[in-house]
Amino acid sequence: MLIGLVLGIVMAASHDHALSPVHVHTNLLGWATLALTGLLYTVIPAMADNRFARLHFWLHALGLPVMMAALAAYALGHTAMEPVIAVGAIAVTAGLAFFTVNLFRTL
Template sequence: MPRVSELFFKTAIVFLILGVAAGLQMAISGDHGAFPAHAHINLLGWVTSAIFGGYYALNPAKAERRIAVIHYGLYTVGIVIMLPALYWMLAAGHPEIEPVVAIGSLIVAAAVLIFGFVVFSSSETVRSATAAPAR
């Protein structure tokens, strides 16, 4: 499995654990005010990261490109900024943290655009972007 796939899958599992923990915290406390953050942790952290990992596992030539690692790093930084801030804003009632949520969201959006570029780039583009074969 390509390294970037493994990174995305491992990150996905971390967010699955955090999403389950957030859900349990809401259920135990009876306060479901942070349910949008819980949904974002599960959807962006767990599901989307796993899908990215699956895509790269199925497309190892694209996974070997440096842009795949940039995609991983940017996406992960974005969700690490956005999700805790969103949870804190909703669960603890801190609307002043919304600009941090916005910054994280913009970073995530940039990473998604990079992924779109990776998906729509042709195999020829992938080959030419990697090391040229020796003659």
């Protein structure tokens, strides 16, 4: 959350919004999504200690920084980073798919 907020302030102060996609994805995937999934892990403790939870955590924790770094590079003109964005996005999506399966299996 703090990284997303600081990035937003830096963009506003500099009037350079090239990294807006990074700001948005950092706040949505790095703050809102993790806050909601963490809340569900807390409210439904049976979800928290199984392989689906571990897969969700590791895929999200590893995929998101890769995706954000590549997205920042892409937004700054390094178009060759597009496949790296895809790798990070697929990891995060797979992690959230494991979370979803875990939720429905537990409920």
